[in-house]
Amino acid sequence: MYWDWIYAPVPEAFVNPFQIGPRDLYTPTFIETRREVCVDPMIDAMPLVQRIEQTFEQKLGISNPMVNWKIFDRSLLDTVVRCIGEDSIRKLLQLMQPDLRQMRxxxxxxxxxxxxxxxxxxxxxxxxxxxxxxxxxxxxxxxxxxxxxxxxxxxxxx
Structure with missing residues (x-):
């Protein structure tokens, strides 16, 4: 979902090649810093579930501070999406987005x-x-x- 936001070309976000995530990931300015360079998936024309599935297929196995690939697979993704549904996923993301530090x-x-x-x-x-x-x-x-x-x-x- 927010993969592009995490890895956006923002100055000083990454200071060495071994960082899994940006230095400002859990700061209040994380979202605002990236609004100019990223499209918010919550208002993008692509349906949310389609974006989730596409991101999963494209990024599977790539290190990310928000995903544990050892326990997260396509079967789990399909179950979550099927059971929770797009509206509830959207609500959860809207809750987490403003303060990821608090909600992590x-x-x-x-x-x-x-x-x-x-x-x-x-x-x-x-x-x-x-x-x-x-x-x-x-x-x-x-x-x-x-x-x-x-x-x-x-x-x-x-």
């Missing part, structure tokens, strides 16, 4: 797909575990977008 942690632990293709984001908590502030932000945001989200608290059996 705290996302629920599990994305569960049920046999009927419904899904749920689940935050898992142990007996003495509490929801942290960054997790609470995500839980509230997902709920306000009317996306299925819950907290699963498990108890130790003696």
């Amino acid at each position: 942690s705290g996302f629920p632990d599990l994305f569960v797909v049920k046999p009927d293709d419904s899904y749920e984001f689940i935050e898992v908590k142990g007996p003495s575990d509490q929801v942290r502030p960054n997790q609470h932000i995500w839980l509230q945001a997902l709920a306000s977008m009317e996306l299925p989200v819950s907290v699963l608290k498990f108890k130790q059996i003696a």
Whole structure:
């Protein structure tokens, strides 16, 4: 989605060839710095799902600070896109875009797909575990977008 934004030719973003991502990735000015040189995929004419699939095919395996290729494959992408749908993906991206630093942690632990293709984001908590502030932000945001989200608290059996 934002591959072009991450690797845009912005001065001082990359200072050595071994950097996986730009130095300003988690700064408040990241998006604004690139608006002049990049097309926002949220307003691009290409359908969002098509752009996601195209980016996946073109960039598969290339290092990126936002993707773990060891656990992310086409099957997972297809499942996520099919179950969540374009509108919800768009909402998630709009939530993350303004403050990637704040939103890069705290996302629920599990994305569960049920046999009927419904899904749920689940935050898992142990007996003495509490929801942290960054997790609470995500839980509230997902709920306000009317996306299925819950907290699963498990108890130790003696």
